[in-house]
Amino acid sequence: MLEVNGRRYALPSRPTVIVCVDGCEPDYIAQAVAGGHAPWFKRTLAAGTALIADCVIPSFTNPNNLSIVTGAPPSVHGICGNYLFDVESGTELMMNDPQWLRAPTILAALSAAGKACAVVTAKDKLRRLLGHGMRGICFSSEKANAATVEEHGIDRVLELVGQPLPDVYSAALSEFVFAAGVALMRTRCPDLMYLSTTDYIQHKHAPGTPGANAFYTMMDGYLGALDEMGCVIVVTADHGMNAKTRLDGSPDVIYLQDRLDGWLGAGRARTILPITDPYVVHHGALGSFATVYLGDEDVSRTMACIASLPGIERVLTRDEAASAYELPPDRIGDVVVVSERSTVIGTSAAKHDLSALEVPLRSHGGVSEQRVPLIVNRPIAGLDETQRWRNFDAFDLALNRAQ
Amino acid sequence: MLEVNGRRYALPSRPTVIVCVDGCEPDYIAQAVAGGHAPWFKRTLAAGTALIADCVIPSFTNPNNLSIVTGAPPSVHGICGNYLFDVESGTELMMNDPQWLRAPTILAALSAAGKACAVVTAKDKLRRLLGHGMRGICFSSEKANAATVEEHGIDRVLELVGQPLPDVYSAALSEFVFAAGVALMRTRCPDLMYLSTTDYIQHKHAPGTPGANAFYTMMDGYLGALDEMGCVIVVTADHGMNAKTRLDGSPDVIYLQDRLDGWLGAGRARTILPITDPYVVHHGALGSFATVYLGDEDVSRTMACIASLPGIERVLTRDEAASAYELPPDRIGDVVVVSERSTVIGTSAAKHDLSALEVPLRSHGGVSEQRVPLIVNRPIAGLDETQRWRNFDAFDLALNRAQ
Known part of the structure; x- marks a missing residue:
């Protein structure tokens, strides 16, 4: 057992994948499943574990990704946004440097315990925070072409994945994360893999629309491939998403x-x-x-x-x-x-x-975007569905309840 | 001036149409406008008055339609649902009989003041409540074929409208309301017309989906026709609409x-x-x-x-x-x-x-479905957009501010 930020985690006994789907309002999955666009999700929701969890507020990407990989809220890990006013220096600055991180990650602890870890993020802004203190593979889709063994634990990523470098504003940026995850699992078989996408699609396409359904069909295929390889998979999200417009479609x-x-x-x-x-x-x-x-x-x-x-x-x-x-x-x-x-x-x-x-x-950002899915591709006996689940229970479910 | 339920209303000086679009979550309009599916709405939102209002709770059809036509909340008009437990008789029963109505409608007062009124509803359940005490035309799409001069103030409605009797579970039930409204305005020129649709489409299709956009395109055409005839038009809704599902698409x-x-x-x-x-x-x-x-x-x-x-x-x-x-x-x-x-x-x-x-x-039914559009096809000077607008301010805006 490891102890990280006051919680205990068993070491993975089989390949384990934690997925953070950026901006995954639960209705995206409900609509994709109901419309027949996500057969893996449909099977998994029926045979596995399907919870609705609360993300942390502010319902933004970095605070929630850090909560998931530390198993703790921002009061512990310190990352409460992308951007802050630094009272000491009197300046506004980005909070994407590990100097702002106040807690170790579960990923770092697993790698210190000898487990092979891999992290793939869509945008590079998250990479250094997620990979802080971790030995292993850690790169972003955005800069996949620039990955080196020294800094990222891997090189020749485009060759491995077999896809071109995606545009930073595209669905392909997230698809590259999943394709890289499947390629890594096939070739390197990490003990623990963390995949984190971008919400480019969710910012533009509402649940049930063709653009959203196509994205979830894409994801469904890759998750099915990881499942077939025997992985324990937990899918959660950093935050939901809502329309924020006036009647004329202009931003409210x-x-x-x-x-x-x-x-x-x-x-x-x-x-x-x-x-x-x-x-x-x-x-x-x-x-x-x-x-x-x-x-x-x-x-x-x-x-x-x-x-x-x-x-x-x-x-x-x-x-x-x-x-x-x-x-x-x-x-x-x-x-x-x-x-x-x-x-x-x-x-x-x-x-x-x-x-x-x-x-x-x-x-997103508010309490109205706090509900997120928390799905495990294994049934878990005796789970209290009425407790308040958090997206940062993902590692606990994956390592302590689903192996 | 009339006084009804403590509020004063000017008599209409030009043909006036109040439309209650059942289940019209504001995002339906935003998405239809942004996607180019609703040119009349686009023009009207730019040149007229566009407010977001609160409907009454419970956010159901009958309480809100009655609030709109009485200008008052359910504490005044008494209709707080479709269905109630009658403590006196110890039985559960429908509340769609005018015996349950505790307040006069603005429509009844207008007709008593000599103004020609017409009401078209989609479902027959609302007809007798809306038409209570009113002289004039009052019928439903659902039973349009059975309208008689004695009871409904009009007969041969299918012939007038030129559309077949629609199925009660269809978008056509609402289209018939608008088609009848345009035909009535062309042939009878009522002073005040109240049109109330059904939310069959909104219960099935989310904002921005093809099924929803097609419905708003249909509505847009008829509203444009009424506008061209010089009508003052107010569009509001009885309630919004939200997805109420678990991750697997089953009802939550x-x-x-x-x-x-x-x-x-x-x-x-x-x-x-x-x-x-x-x-x-x-x-x-x-x-x-x-x-x-x-x-x-x-x-x-x-x-x-x-x-x-x-x-x-x-x-x-x-x-x-x-x-x-x-x-x-x-x-x-x-x-x-x-x-x-x-x-x-x-x-x-x-x-x-x-x-x-x-x-x-x-x-719908909850506080989460309380926001509704309140649109007038005229600019109104000096309107306080920060006050809490209600859907039952529709007649006040139409008769007192937009003539």
Whole structure:
């Protein structure tokens, strides 16, 4: 047994694959299964274990991937967004460097225990965080052509996978993750493999639409191949996804920095959108979660102003948010703001380039995107389906209950 | 000016059409507009008035249609579902007879003031409630062939409309409503027309899917025709719609009567589903709202048991529910139960015939289906978009602000 972040894990006795499907609102699977587009999922839901779990808030990619691989909430691992305001240096910066990680990963512990591990992510932004402290294979689809044995534990990846380097904004970026997973399992047989996709499709295509169903058919085929090789497979997600549009199909945005500037004076408060990253084409940096640094301004009066805006779901103080969502209090603002199912939060209108949004916005970040699937391709006896399952129970189910 | 249920309405100075699109989650319109399937909506949203409003809870058809035509919540008009437990007689019965209506309609007041009124509904269940006390034309698509001058104010409807009698479970049932509306406006030019469709399509097809877009294209054409005739048009809805399925596409049902029987003993409590009506093929009588009559059982202990079930959103006492949702306290149970976005409430598993559900269940009834469009084909100056708009503000906007 290993102990990581206060939880105990058995070593895998057979090849085990944990899959994080980015933006996998449960209805994507329900619609694909009901429409006959996902035969592996249909068989697995009937014969295996099918739970609905809660992801961590903010319902963004990096906090949730790190929760899954540490088995712990952001209050433990420290990654509460892509982007933060560093109070010490007084600057806004990306949180994708392992210096921000406060907890070891289960992957690192498994590799230290002599188990062969492999990680494939879609975008490179996650690679260094997921692979921190881990010996083994760790690369991204995005930069698969640049993988070296020294840094990534593998080279000649395009040759191994037999697919060209995919565009960073494409369904192929995620397909490459699965194709690489199957090729790695065939040729290297890792004990533990972690696969993490991108939500390019989910940001554009609603559950049950042809574009979404085609993506789940693709995934279904690769998961079926891994299953045939005898793998224990757990499928979960980092967050769900909802339409965030006005009636005319334009994004339903609350420009919070503009509102704060109006109430308090320009620049008195600072709005941070933890969704912010270099890849903004499919969501325009618009999600349903923001934190606000207020300096000397009155916290409760400002909170009341924010709460009065239509489309706002919750406004919490730093301490309330740290407690409610298990967040590191030193990395969030004085106030945390969550918007509703159909609304996103922006900073200033002038700072968001929405010209690349080709279809009505779908996005995430809020409590309305907290439900995610948690599927195991094995039946598990005596499971309490009424407990609150989390996506970061994935390794516990895979290693302790499904071997 | 008329006064009805404490609100004042100007008489219409031009032909006015109020449309209640059954199950019109706002995203149906956003997706149809964004996909280029609804040119009239696109023009109207840009040039007219586009609001999001809250419907009344329970988010069912009859309570909301009656709220729209009375301009008041169910606490005033008394219609809080299709189905109720009549404490006096100790029987469960349908609430579609005007004897249950406690308030006059704006339609009745307009007709008494000498204005020509016409009502077309899809299903006959609503006809007598909507037409109560009103002189003029009032018929349903479902029984259009049986309309008589004596009872419905019109006969030979199929001939007028030029379409065959539609099946009660079809998109054509709603198309007949619009086709009849256009034919009536061309031939009879009513001062006020109320059109109310059925949600057969919305129960089966998600926003943005081909089946949904085709329905909104159909509607768009008829609304465009009414607009060209110079009508003031207000489009709203009775409720939204959400997928209510497990991962495998089967309905995600909490069988509340079975749970209550388990906790309290068989038949000690009585679960009433106000969605119940004779037309159950497309939802199996499964919605996200129930009331419970507890007899001598302990209310707070039972409420705590119900609240502990996964998928339950709110559990309120009769008084709390009457206050929160503006319901008539004498027509709801000791406890009101609302389930979450992805969950529906049943009575006993044995009492629901789900064999007719051909596609994954979509349904309504809860707070998660409360948002609806409120669109006027005229710009309205000085409108407060941050106030809480209700679908039952439709007549106020049409008659007082848009003439």
